[in-house]
Amino acid sequence: xxxxxxxxxxxxxxxxxxxxxxxxxxxxxxxxxxxxxxxxxxxxxxxxxxxxxxxxxxxxxxxxxxxxxxxxxxxxxxxxxxxxxxxxxxxxxxxxxxxxxxxxxxxxxxxxxxxxxxxxxxxxxxxxxxxxxxxxxxxxxxxxxxxxxxxxxxxxxxxxxxxxxxxxxxxxxxxxxxxxxxxxxxxxxxxxxxxxxxxxxxxxxxxxxxxxxxxxxxxxxxxxxxxxxxxxxxxxxxxxxxxxxxxxxxxxxxxxxxxxxxxxxxxxxxxxxxxxxxxxxxxxxxxxxxxxxxxxxxxxxxxxxxxxxxxxxxxxxxxxxxxxxxxxxxxxxxxxxxxxxxxxxxxxxxxxxxxxxxxxxxxxxxxxxxxxxxxxxxxxxxxxxxxxxxxxxxxxxxxxxxxxxxxxxxxxxxxxxxxxxxxxxxxxxxxxxxxxxxxxxxxxxxxxxxxxxxxxxxxx
Ligand code: TYD
Ligand code: MG
Numbered sequence: 308x309x310x311x312x313x314x315x316x317x318x319x320x321x322x323x324x325x326x327x328x329x330x331x332x333x334x335x336x337x338x339x340x341x342x343x344x345x346x347x348x349x350x351x352x353x354x355x356x357x358x359x360x361x362x363x364x365x366x367x368x369x370x371x372x373x374x375x376x377x378x379x380x381x382x383x384x385x386x387x388x389x390x391x392x393x394x395x396x397x398x399x400x401x402x403x404x405x406x407x408x409x410x411x412x413x414x415x416x417x418x419x420x421x422x423x424x425x426x427x428x429x430x431x432x433x434x435x436x437x438x439x440x441x442x443x444x445x446x447x448x449x450x451x452x453x454x455x456x457x458x459x460x461x462x463x464x465x466x467x468x469x470x471x472x473x474x475x476x477x478x479x480x481x482x483x484x485x486x487x488x489x490x491x492x493x494x495x496x497x498x499x500x501x502x503x504x505x506x507x508x509x510x511x512x513x514x515x516x517x518x519x520x521x522x523x524x525x526x527x528x529x530x531x532x533x534x535x536x537x538x539x540x541x542x543x544x545x546x547x548x549x550x551x552x553x554x555x556x557x558x559x560x561x562x563x564x565x566x567x568x569x570x571x572x573x574x575x576x577x578x579x580x581x582x583x584x585x586x587x588x589x590x591x592x593x594x595x596x597x598x599x600x601x602x603x604x605x606x607x608x609x610x611x612x613x614x615x616x617x618x619x620x621x622x623x624x625x626x627x628x629x630x631x632x633x634x635x636x637x638x639x640x641x642x643x644x645x646x647x648x649x650x651x652x653x654x655x656x657x658x659x660x661x662x663x664x665x666x667x668x669x670x671x672x673x674x675x676x677x678x679x680x681x682x683x684x685x686x687x688x689x690x691x692x693x694x695x696x697x698x699x700x701x702x703x704x705x706x707x708x709x710x711x712x713x714x715x716x717x718x719x720x721x722x723x724x725x726x727x728x729x730x731x732x733x734x735x736x737x738x739x740x741x742x743x744x745x746x747x748x749x750x751x752x753x754x755x756x757x758x759x760x761x762x763x764x765x766x767x
Contacts (some may be wrong), residue, residue, distance in 0.1 A: 313495060315340040318539070342494060342502040380568055383479065383521065386424040389577055389586035390417065392613075393548055393561050395569015398425070398480055401519040402568060403512050405486075405540065406561075407526040408550025413559055414525050415439070417550075417577070417584050418482045419448060422458045425480055433478035437464040437488030437498075451583040464498060466491040466507045470514060478520060483511060485525035486540075505539060512543050541565065553671025558593055559584065560672060562612075573613030592728055594619040594670040600698075604690030607701045607730070608682035609721035610674055616717075616724035618701070620669040621679065623686035628663035638668030639679065647684055647706060654710030655757045657688060678715035680706035681734065684756065685763060697766050699731035702759075704739070710756045714738035722748060732766065734759055 315324045317340055322333025324340060331339050382397035391397045394404065398421075408414050415438075422432040436444050441462045448456050459476065463469050466489050473481055483489065489507040490498035497503070508524065515522040524544065541547050547565040552558050561575040576590035587593065595607065595618055604623045609616055621639075636644045644666055651657045666683060668674050681704035689696050703721060705713040715721065718739030725733060726748040737752040744750075751766075753759040 313342050316343045318501070341505070342496045342500070343506070382568075383425060383428070383430055385421045386428060387417075387421055387586060388588065389575030390421055390561065393563045393566075393569075393573050393575040394546065395563070395566055395573070398521045398523070399545065399568045400479075400521055401515050402546065403515045403522045403524065403544040404546040404548060405524045405526050405544045406548040406550065407528050409528060409554065411554055412550045412552065413577070413579055413584055414550060415444075415484055416447065416451070416579075417561070418484065418523060418525065419444065419453070419458070420451060420583050422480065422482060423448070423451075423453045423456045426456065426458050430479040431459070431477065433459045433461060433473060433476060433481045435461045435463060435469055435481065435483050437462075437483075438485060450581075464488050464490060466510055470510060473514060473520065474518070477518075480521045480523065482523045483525065485527055486511075487527045508540050508543055551671065551673050556670055558587070558590075558670055562673075570613060574615070591615065591617050591724055593617075594668070594672050596620055596622075596669050601695035601700070603693045603695045604686055606682045606686040606689060606696055607725075608674075608679050609701055609703050609725050610676060610679060611715070611717055611721060616721045617672075618725065618728060618730075619672055619674060621682045621686045622667045622669060623683070623690045624665045625659060625662045625687055625690040626665075628661060632659075632661060633663045633665075635664070636666040638671065638673050639666055639683065640675070643677070643680070644683065646708070647680055648687070650706055650708060650710055650756060651684055651687065654755070655688075655760050657691065657760070659687070659691065662691070676715075677705040677713075678703045680704065681712060681736075681759060685734070685759070688760060688763070694767055696763065697732050699729065700734075700766075701725045701730045701732070702734040704734075704736040704753075704759075706756055712736045712753050712755060712759060722750065734762055 315327050317331040317333055322331055324332055328340055330337055381400040384391050384397035406414055422434050426432045441460050444460050461472055486504055486508055487499040490503050491506045494502050494506055511522050514520065545567040546563060549562050549564055551560040551562055557579045559577045559579060563569065563571050563573050565571060576587040577584040578587050606621050608619050608621050610619050634641060634644055648659055648664060664687060682702045684706060685696060685702050703715050705715060707713055714736040718735060719741050722733060722741055722745050726745045731748060733748055733750045735750060735752055737754045740750060740752045751762045753762055
């Protein structure tokens, strides 16, 4: 059989070229051409059909929205509560989930545990491993204490064989670990290339939709932290989950950044133990480091992740820098940090242009919400002045370019959580002031950055 013709398609504008080119002839973008399979001639002709031929293609029936029965999606709860929470209640029939994260963070471990739980709940499962041998997976399952596990394992990387096996064995849930190791016969490029990843994911997605099998894809991440392969991978699937956390600490976060069947930004919290990942059902205090006395450069933030408030310590170190001072942040956006330093200078008169500024969210947690701004600023000024914030202090609130402090969503809930954990002093945006006082918590409300600085000085 002749090899199917390959074509190079631009990932930006979808222009095609018969040869690989560095620059796209369509939109002029660089390095965007990727190999793809040329469509069969028959299919090609259809696409060319001019309006005068439109009548030759059979029209399809259309249905008004109201006439379509809106059935709730069928879910299979894995029984691993924290995972079900991020998925929005469980694995969805015919749904495709993509789970990404750094190597060694626990993707394979979590999925093996989830597959075993589903299998024990009576659902047939298939675990396709392209990275490890069956023996290695078995070894891991023994470590996890899953001696009698009935999960079916297939060590295979060729897509066509996997599709045939899935169709023959009819599992309810199928894990592909990982999508970057799979390759299709149809393409000549190597496994892991953009074309292969896209092609394999497309086939597996089609399989899920056609058969109702839930497919979970494991994806590698690039150095920048995005899932390797084309962006279309994230568009193709129903759910995108990211594993976060510091591999040196035992806590792991699984965050939903896209979910067609549930809330986004919901997180599941796990602790890595010698027997696999354990759910942490009450995670609000795990991202605090233990200082016996308050130290300069540390401010606790109440952040709201999904539906749960969590307390996270923000640490800052401001130290005299060289001719071009550095601004580094871990777990927080660096651009946001630069903006906050500018606001601090302009509106509170606190200059740091000759200082190195380092900011860190404790425990490897990533904070994307702007409600962290005020805590970041207070940690920075605390370090700059070498004065610790008072004991039991928390803050949250978004800071705007005009120096205003804007409210954070669901402020009362955040304050109540802080009070529950024994915090006693809070600086929050004015609009977040609770209507009734919260027992044990003194609340200072502020409208502007300079006001916040004043309040804090008054507390020292
Ligand atoms: P793994 O699931 O293989 O990571 P990924 O698939 O994301 O690359 O996780 C491996 C890490 O987890 C490894 O560093 C060892 C650790 N681990 C434990 O601490 N306890 C355990 O029970 C298991 C199975 C792994
Ligand atoms: Mg793995």
